[in-house]
Structure formats: C-alpha cells, structure tokens
Amino acid sequence: MLGRTHMAIGALGAVAAYPIIEHVRWDAVENILHSASAGMSHTIASEATIVLSAVVASVMPDLDQPNSMMAHRVERIGQVTVIAVLLAFVFLMHLSGSLTAWTFVIALGWLSSTPGNAARLAGLGVIGVVIIALGIHHDMTPNAAVVLTIWVIGAMFTHHRTFTHSLLGLVLFAMGVNLGLKELSHLHLVLVSDGLILGYALHLAADAVAGGVPLLWPVKHRQGIRLVRTGSMTDHLIGGIATLVFLGFAVL
Template sequence: MRGSTHLFSGLAAASLLGTDLPGLGMAALGALLPDIDHPDSLISREITPGAPLGRIGRGLIGLAILGAWYQTRLPLLLTVGITFVALAFLPHRGITHSLLGLVLAWLAVKALGWPQAPFLIGYGIHLAEDLLTPSGIPLLYPWQERMRVPLIQTGGIIDRALGLTAMVIFLIAAWRYVPVLLH
C-alpha cells in the first residue's frame, strides 16, 4: 500500500473512534511507522531526507542520537536512537510488519507516556492493509513465512480508491476539530 493510504486509513479509523488531536498524531505515527525500514517510504523521506549512504547513514544517525541521549538522558532520544541503529540492519517488511514489531513499538510508546490506543489503531491498520497485498507480511515474525490475502496491488486502483475514501472519511470526521483549532 502507498504511504498516503496507510496514513489516511489510520487517521480515519482513529477519528471515527473519537480520538483527540494528540491521539490523531499518534494514529498517524502508528500508520506510517512500520514502513520506516524502507528508505523510500513516506515516513523515511520525512524523517531522514537525503540520509547519506542509505542504511549506513541511518545507523550513523542512530549513533548520533544515542550520543545525544547519553548527554541528556531523555527517554525519547534513547528510543529513537535504538530504532535508527536497528534500521541499519532490518530488511523491509520484516519485524516492523509483524505482531512482534507492533508489541515492541507499543511498549516504546507506553514507556514514553504517549497515547497508546490510537497508535495501536494506526499500526494495526497498516499491518492489515499490507496483509492484503501480494507481497504479504511476516505477521508471526521471527517465523519468515509471509501471510497474504492478495486482493490489492500497491499503487493500483483499489489502493488509490481506499486511500481517497479514507481521506474523505477522515476529513468529515475531523471537521469537529475546526472550532478547537480556530480558538
């Protein structure tokens, strides 16, 4: 699935469940995070634009962030630093596209004290959508067998229609936030 489809599907689901504004941010993070292991994904392009040397660059960025954590002891820096170092070694649609990845990401979100339910909604929607592609996902990682129900081609008409529908649902459901944002 395309990054925009994941993003709007996660946002639509969370907004329909009455998530507040910070929760919507967490739903967006959860919906995009599984693809952080792919250098051309929406989240990777936004977080590490032009990272030198691809995976090696991510590892170096992670080490720099861990150095900042060592100086400040901010838990967020530790979590992000470890993540970036790990990304230097992880293949796309590996652990981040599994139930184990979901649990590990949820534990990090919980440890940081961030909203958990919307994050889990976004992450779960991402996994469900990628399960519907021919590539499938290793849902029971470390078992490498990919599970799939090949109904949707990434970038195909159904993917685009799903993304557009989710965007419209999100915009309608999020309309209630307009007065809050204007004040």
C-alpha cells in the same frame, strides 16, 4: 499500500478509536466551534494529537524500505546532520577561508543529498543516537531507550516487510513509546503513545490485505491475502474513500 493510503487509514482509525480510548464521543470541528464549553481547546488538542500521531506511525513500518515515504523523510535528517557536521568542522578548524575545505563540504553535501539507502541509514542512525542520548541523560527511561534503539537497528538492517512488519516489531515499538511517554502525562503525551501504536497496528492490518505480512518473523511465511496491489486503482480508491470519510467525521 501507498504511503498516502496508509496515512488516510491511520487518520480514519484514530477517529474511530478515539471514543474507545478517551471514553468520550468524537466532536467534529463544526460542533466544537459552535460550543461555548470551557473544554473546547482541550478537545481540539486531544483529537488533533491522536490523529497526527496515528498518521505519523501509519508510515513508520516502511522505514525499512529505501523508497518509502517515511524513509525519504528520515533521509533528510541524515542529510541535514551531515551538512551541519561538515560546516561545524570548517569553522571549528578555522578553515572558513579554505577553498579546499569548502569544496569538500559541497562535495559531501551533494553526495549526502542523493537518494539512496546510505541517507536512510544515516537518518535512522541519528535517530538512534538521539534516543540513546535521551536515555543517558534520563530524559527518557533507560528501558524505553533500549527498546526503541533495538527497533531502530532492526529497521536499519532488515529487509522490507520483515522485522518492522512483524508482531515482534510492533511489540517493541509499542513498549518503547509507552515506556518513553507514560511518565510525561503532565504534558498530555499519553494520547501520542496511543496514536502511534494505533497507526503502526493499522499499517500492518492494511498490508495484510496487500500481500500479507510476516507476523511471526523471523519465520518468513506471510499471513494475509493479496486483495490489493500497491499503487493499483483499488489502492488509490481505498485511500480516497478513507480520506473523505475522515473529513466527514472530522469536520461535519
């Protein structure tokens, strides 16, 4: 399915799952604004957190695809990092007055901005390095850093709809975010973990009816049906309906 369809399904799924996760009913924006309750801000923050987390994770399994929406976002991380390193090199080596150095920066900056798998790999590589650094400095539990790094490596070097679309990928992702965020409950990030796992799982469920997913990967056989073709009218229709239903629950 298209990235926007996955995002709409993730948002709607978050609304549906919120009462189960938090054991309170979903409050629409209209009800919240007319409420004098002292917990109004907490309700808004909680609902926004789980929706945004689910939306982000709803496209994360497609990081294994060079042309996916999420892959393009990660490419930007790689591009910005490359340019930042090049600029730092120029100034640290006192080459700011060198035409050759600036030509080198411009050339490599342009190459890094071209779409393709190299930029995606660079972006994922940066994410992996950041996760490792967080683990080394104990800003994230070492177990979480290891698990998430394995997931990132899997997303970098496996084909589309293989590792990241399997139960193994889901379990590693869920373990990583749960271990990484559970100790940050004082920052109210527990709902982030719930939203991320929910969005990821909904992506696999959606793709199961759009050609199937290899849940038992590395076994290549896919489980599911081809009920929806990516980019088809049905795909757009599902995304549109999910968006409208989400807005209906969220706003009214």
